[in-house]
Amino acid sequence: MSQPHPKKLLRAAVQAARAAGQLMRKNLRATKHIDSEVQYDIKLALDVRCQKIIEKSLRACYPDISILGEEESTGDPDTPLRWVVDPIDGTVNFAYGIPHACTSIALQQRMPNPPRRRAGKSDPISPAPYRTLLGVVYDPFADELWTALRGGPARLNGRAVHVSTRDRLDRSIVSIGFAKGPESLARMLPVLNRLIPRVRKIRMMGAAALALTYVASGRFDGYVESGIRLWDIAAGGLILECAGGDFEHEALDNQHTYRLSATNGLIKRQLDRVRAG
């Protein structure tokens, strides 16, 4: 199968993200049906409805590209390309009527012979055998659409964006996330305690994809989380890289789970020292 044109693929992802965003916007204040919940997480019926809208939209354009989604996966998992979809990133915010959530769609390419990693460098989300070709993150409440094609600029509503130039941790805003289980809390609470006295401000917003696009846009200077899933960060990771940022990640034991440190690149060493303790 010859690879479709990247800009057509991007258009399909934007169309799908906007369709899901429309449903999110319409239901922000509605009573939400909860499919399941645990202390640190909620699954909404709207998560599944948004995933279905995205799947239908993407498959209408590209029926042969598989979809790896937070809610479900469809198609042949061995296709050379795969969509990676989080229909609602920031589900708990959305469930509580907090207008800070988004749709995240990435396209990844299977790498036949995974590139050797240069020391300290890594492709967002590699580890092998996939690399991210495009990313779309859409916040329907702020009507902010971030896009990026590998090798090109990161854009917010069509205008190029770039990471901040702040190079001092004590002048930086660093976002931190706590994933869905007690082990993430255990790992990240000591990091939080070490960070608070060293930075200008900490922000905990509850949507990984938006935290990454905020670093890409110079609103945040860093973002750290452990136990985060591939679909939360695949699109935002590429957008950050295309905005000149650094997207370091480490695959954890359970599938599609990562520990990450995303920065403007300038505060990376200072942040790594604090994270390490």
Ligand code: LIP
């Ligand atoms: C969320 C992430 C957030 C993390 C939450 C949750 P979801 O994704 O965006 O950063 O801290 O635990 O994983 O579940 O809303 O798609």
